[in-house]
Amino acid sequence: MTDLPGIVITGASGRMGQMLIRTVLESDRARLVGALERLGHEWVGRDIGEAMGGARVGAMVSDDPLELFARAQAVIDFTAPEATVEYAALAAQARAVHVIGTTGFSESHLTKIAAAAHHSTVVRAGNMSLGVNLLMQLTKKVAAALDEDYDIEVIEAHHNRKVDAPSGTAVMLGEAAAEGRGVRLDDVSDRARDGITGARKRGDIGFSVIRGGDIVGEHDVLFAGAGERIVLRHVASDRSVFARGALRAALWGQDKGPGQYDMVDVLGL
Numbered sequence: 290m291t292d293l294p295g296i297v298i299t300g301a302s303g304r305m306g307q308m309l310i311r312t313v314l315e316s317d318r319a320r321l322v323g324a325l326e327r328l329g330h331e332w333v334g335r336d337i338g339e340a341m342g343g344a345r346v347g348a349m350v351s352d353d354p355l356e357l358f359a360r361a362q363a364v365i366d367f368t369a370p371e372a373t374v375e376y377a378a379l380a381a382q383a384r385a386v387h388v389i390g391t392t393g394f395s396e397s398h399l400t401k402i403a404a405a406a407h408h409s410t411v412v413r414a415g416n417m418s419l420g421v422n423l424l425m426q427l428t429k430k431v432a433a434a435l436d437e438d439y440d441i442e443v444i445e446a447h448h449n450r451k452v453d454a455p456s457g458t459a460v461m462l463g464e465a466a467a468e469g470r471g472v473r474l475d476d477v478s479d480r481a482r483d484g485i486t487g488a489r490k491r492g493d494i495g496f497s498v499i500r501g502g503d504i505v506g507e508h509d510v511l512f513a514g515a516g517e518r519i520v521l522r523h524v525a526s527d528r529s530v531f532a533r534g535a536l537r538a539a540l541w542g543q544d545k546g547p548g549q550y551d552m553v554d555v556l557g558l
């Protein structure tokens with residue numbers, strides 16, 4: 290039992306943190322070493338199961354990342370960019386696989402994560418579900434098959450607590466579309482429209498964002514031509530799809546060398 294890879298979950302009290310804790314506890318392929326919360330958080334020092342309102346599980350919530358990471362084989366991290374950058378350096382120090390689900394990174398955050406990945410295995414994806422990673426491949430193919438007569442728009446919808454926009458998944462889908470078209474997303478991305486925007490620029494890849502209620506995560510890639518539209522769609526109805534993907538990535542990473550990987554690598558797509 291103790292030979293199973295030990296996992297630490299960051300952001301323990303978060304929506305994904307709690308889902309990840311349940312997923313690891315239910316798994317017979319991994320064991321929960323502990324969970325992390327901010328200094329001063331009311332869960333720190335408590336049994337994880339009890340903090341979540343259930344039975345004791347024999348692992349604690351800590352506010353000491355390095356001590357926890359040093360006892361683990363993998364860290365699964367769905368928090369916020371500033372926290373993830375700090376955890377990336379500490380996971381590298383502890384030589385633990387770092388699975389990053391956090392979204393909303395700036396270029397400077399990504400540079401720091403890349404530096405950490407010289408010393409540790411980092412698996413990062415804005416969406417850990419099998420379905421979205423398949424959708425990325427389909428998006429690339431359709432974008433390659435159609436010319437600029439077809440306007441591409443990525444439309445995403447999420448719950449009203451989400452803090453970043455467009456979603457990490459939408460950016461991944463935009464990048465897949467751009468790659469299919471043989472262009473750089475940065476050169477064609479159209480993110481904010483308000484007021485007299487002028488007509489849509491040929492070749493642009495647009496992003497539309499919806500926030501409301503408890504929507505888990507919905508993504509459409511629209512190819513709009515004259516007289517027809519193609520829509521590729523993914524709907525996540527339960528966060529467990531992200532948590533299962535993240536655990537799979539943590540186990541996959543156990544025999545990989547240092548470097549940056551994504552879910553396409555993990556799933557072999």
Ligand SMILES: NC(=O)C1=CN([C@@H]2O[C@H](COP(=O)(O)OP(=O)(O)OC[C@H]3O[C@@H](n4cnc5c(N)ncnc54)[C@H](OP(=O)(O)O)[C@@H]3O)[C@@H](O)[C@H]2O)C=CC1
Pocket residue numbers: 299300301302303304305306326327330367368369371372389390391392393414415416417418457531
């Ligand atoms: N890749 C994927 O498949 C998916 C990615 N996500 C991404 O995961 C992230 C988390 O989402 P979600 O669980 O809904 O968010 P929540 O807000 O529910 O949870 C975030 C957690 O991170 C903690 N946290 C935030 N900032 C810090 C910090 N600076 N230091 C330490 N802890 C911090 C929060 O603690 P506190 O409450 O104390 O602030 C909280 O426990 C988002 O970036 C989201 O986009 C979500 C779903 C799927």
Ligand SMILES: O=C(O)C1=N[C@H](C(=O)O)C[C@H](O)C1
Pocket residue numbers: 392415416447448451455456457458459505506507
């Ligand atoms: O914040 C969320 O909830 C989600 N975030 C990820 C994203 O930004 O794409 C993935 C998923 O759609 C849920």
